[in-house]
Amino acid sequence: MLRLECVADFVTVRGERAKGASELERRLAAIFAARAREATDRTLDVTVRFVTPDVAVAHVTNELSGIVRPDAQRLPSHTELSIRVFVRADGVWKVAASHNTIVAPF
Numbered sequence: 001m002l003r004l005e006c007v008a009d010f011v012t013v014r015g016e017r018a019k020g021a022s023e024l025e026r027r028l029a030a031i032f033a034a035r036a037r038e039a040t041d042r043t044l045d046v047t048v049r050f051v052t053p054d055v056a057v058a059h060v061t062n063e064l065s066g067i068v069r070p071d072a073q074r075l076p077s078h079t080e081l082s083i084r085v086f087v088r089a090d091g092v093w094k095v096a097a098s099h100n101t102i103v104a105p106f
Contacts, residue, residue, distance in 0.1 A: 011099040013080060039066040044079070054088040061103070079103040 010018045010027075018024040032039075045061040065077035085097040 009097050013100045013102045035068045035070070036066070038068070039064060056086045056088075056093075058084045058086065060084060 009020070010024050016027070018027045042063045043060065044063055046058060048056050048058045050056050060082045062080050062082070063077060064080055067075045067078075069075060079102070080100050081103050082098055082100045084095060086093045087096045088094070
């Protein structure tokens, strides 16, 4: 069975940074309660490269829609590319870092 935990440093497409699991959870909860409340996310592509047997780098391409700006205007659907670093420790894969980028800015 694959176990995954988050201990990540996370950087959003807007350059906001969250350090560690509790801060990441708090910030994501705020995002999903407000501007991403009606958002949908569709995974388009995933590639994984193992740097070592216990370290992997994943590139994930997603299409997001339904995001709302702070002024309540709905943003157009867009594609994001994220890079995620995973580390396996004691049989558990942990997200060590994640960074999102908008593929084609508005």
